[in-house]
Amino acid sequence: xxxxxKSTFLAGSLAILATGATAQNTEITFGGGAYLDIPQLSVxxxxxxxxxxxxxxxxxxxxxxxxxxxxxxxxxxxxxVMAEFPAVIGAMREQDFKVIxxxxxxxxxxxxxxxxxxxxxxADLAGKPxxxxxxxxxxxxxxxxxxxxxxxxxxxxxxxxxxxPALSRGDIFAGAMFPSFYGGAKETLxxxxxxxxxxxxxxxxxxxxxxxxxxxxPAAVSAVxxxxxxxxxxxxxxxxxxHEAVSRVLGGTLKPDEVAEASANYAFEIGLDDALIxxxxxxxxxxxxxxxIKGEVPTRESIGAYVDGSFLSDIDTGRVALN
Numbered sequence: 671x672x673x674x675x676k677s678t679f680l681a682g683s684l685a686i687l688a689t690g691a692t693a694q695n696t697e698i699t700f701g702g703g704a705y706l707d708i709p710q711l712s713v714x715x716x717x718x719x720x721x722x723x724x725x726x727x728x729x730x731x732x733x734x735x736x737x738x739x740x741x742x743x744x745x746x747x748x749x750x751v752m753a754e755f756p757a758v759i760g761a762m763r764e765q766d767f768k769v770i771x772x773x774x775x776x777x778x779x780x781x782x783x784x785x786x787x788x789x790x791x792x793a794d795l796a797g798k799p800x801x802x803x804x805x806x807x808x809x810x811x812x813x814x815x816x817x818x819x820x821x822x823x824x825x826x827x828x829x830x831x832x833x834x835p836a837l838s839r840g841d842i843f844a845g846a847m848f849p850s851f852y853g854g855a856k857e858t859l860x861x862x863x864x865x866x867x868x869x870x871x872x873x874x875x876x877x878x879x880x881x882x883x884x885x886x887x888p889a890a891v892s893a894v895x896x897x898x899x900x901x902x903x904x905x906x907x908x909x910x911x912x913h914e915a916v917s918r919v920l921g922g923t924l925k926p927d928e929v930a931e932a933s934a935n936y937a938f939e940i941g942l943d944d945a946l947i948x949x950x951x952x953x954x955x956x957x958x959x960x961x962x963i964k965g966e967v968p969t970r971e972s973i974g975a976y977v978d979g980s981f982l983s984d985i986d987t988g989r990v991a992l993n
Contacts (some may be wrong), residue, residue, distance in 0.1 A: 695724055695725060695726040696724060696725050696726065696887060696890045696893070697727075698726070698727045698749065698883075698890060698894060699727075699747045699748050700727050700728065700729045700730065700747065700750070700894075701730055701738035701739075701741055701742060701746075701747040702729045702730065702731055702738075702750075702751055703733065703734075703735075703738065703751070704751070704850070705916050705919055706916065706924070706929065706932050706933065706936075707773075707774055707776065707936065708751050708773045708774055708875055709905050709912050709913075709915070709916050709933065710773060710898045710899075710901040710902045710905055710938065711729070711751065711773075711898065711901070712901075712912075712915045712916040712918075713901035713904045713912055713915045713916075714897045714900070714901040715915075715919055716915035716918055716919055719897040719898075719901055720893075720897045722897065722900075723893040723896050723897050724893055725890065725893050725894065725897065734752075735750070735752025735753050735756055735875075736756045738751065738752055739752050739756040739760065739767075742878065742880060743760065743765050743766070745880075748880055748883045748890075749877060749880075749883070749894055750877075750878055751773065751875055751876070751877055751878075752878065753807060753873050753874065753875060753876070754807070754874040754876050754949060754950055754953070755810070755953055757876060758950045758953045758957065758968070759957065760976070761950070761954070761968070761972065761973050761975070761976040762954055762957065762958070762963045762965065762972075766880065766881040767878050767976065768878065768879055768884055768976055768977065768978040769876050769877070769878050769976060769977045770878065770891060770895065770979075770981050770982065771876065771877040771895060771898075771940050771942060771981075771982050772874055772875070772876050772939075772940065772942055772943075773876065773898070773938070773940055774874075774936050774937060774938045774939070775872040775873065775874055776849055776872060776873040776875070776935060776936055777872050777935055777936065778849070778867070778935035779811065779849070779867070779868040779869075779871050779872065779873070780852065780865040780866060780868055781795070781815075781844050781845070781846050781865065782837065782844065782845050782847065782852070782855050782859075782863065782864070782865050782866075783795070783798075783837075783843055783845070783864050783865070784840070784843065784844075784862040784863070785798075785843060785844075785864060786864070787864065789864060789866070790864075790866060791819070791866060792816065792818075792819040792868075793819040793820075793821055795816075795819075795823050795866075796821035796822065797821075798823050798824065798843040798844055799823070799824040799842045799843050799844075800812065800824065800826065800842060800843065800845065800846060801826045801828035801832075801833045801836050801841075801842040801844070801845040801846070801847075802825060802826070802827065802828065802845070802846040802847070803827070803829060803830050803833070803848075804825075804827040805957075805960070806848075807873065808847065808848060810871075810953055810956050811846075811871035812825075813825075813956070814870060814871070815868060818870070826842050828842070830847065830851065833845040833847045833851065833855075834847070834851055834854055834855045834859075835858075837855065837858075837859060838858050838859060844866075849873065849935075874946055876946070877894075877895075877898070884978065888981070891981050892984065892985065895981055895982055895985055896985055899940055899986065902939070905938050906938065909930065909933070910926070910930075913926040913927075913933065914926045916929045917929055940982070941982070941989040941990065941991070942977060942979045942989070942990045942992055943990075943991040943992065944991065944992060944993055946977075947973055947974050947977060948970070950968075951968055951969065951973050954967075954968030954973055955967055955968055974992075979992050
């Protein structure tokens, strides 16, 4: 074979290989958003880690995890991030999905109020009107807190964006709200802002996948997790780089120092353990007791059937502790 033919053959071969590599990239539609909660996703996007593992990932932001979950169940997404509570509802309704990893925990849950500094415990809220969005994880932990404090309060059902205005007007004395509204509450209430820390509940941000993806392309599920695990190495070993990545993914709407300040309220560690399932069971029992979803009372077996630790365990067995 002469030099020209060799060159032509080599060029053609490289083109075929390049085309083959592109063709092998698996398209994944990822329901994201709330990137402060899951910097592993921001870093994976910013550092092209999904492409490194043969994935062409389209990340679609959602205003809430519940909205992302509905899109996933409707076939618009392959994987999605949400708090654990919507997944409990999905399991109780016997929908097709699996929890494949926990990604982070929010550890600064609080009740916000407009009373004086002497109101510094849940017990001090006895008889007070407290605004909360009914039927949510916030409602769940609020009822538990009131029960543990052995008090009764007036529970006022208020939509998520209306709790802070209701506090500002004085329609309610206190508000139990989603963490995304804490900053707005502090800014709106100013000197009236007071908070009571809650230690009984941490929001768990989890990664779920459709059963179809798990059945049809398990390698893609593993690749998503591998990319996120590599991203977490940056989150933990180089926080400044992680904060910058989140800021870039958010289009600069939050500066790296603002991301750093918010990140102090989270624990970022990919894993699955019994504590998550126990929390989900407790939430399911609460949902059942309210009559929101009819059927059998959830158990560890019924909820645990919707948690699949096999993919994460295959990558790093130390990250999975499920009995």
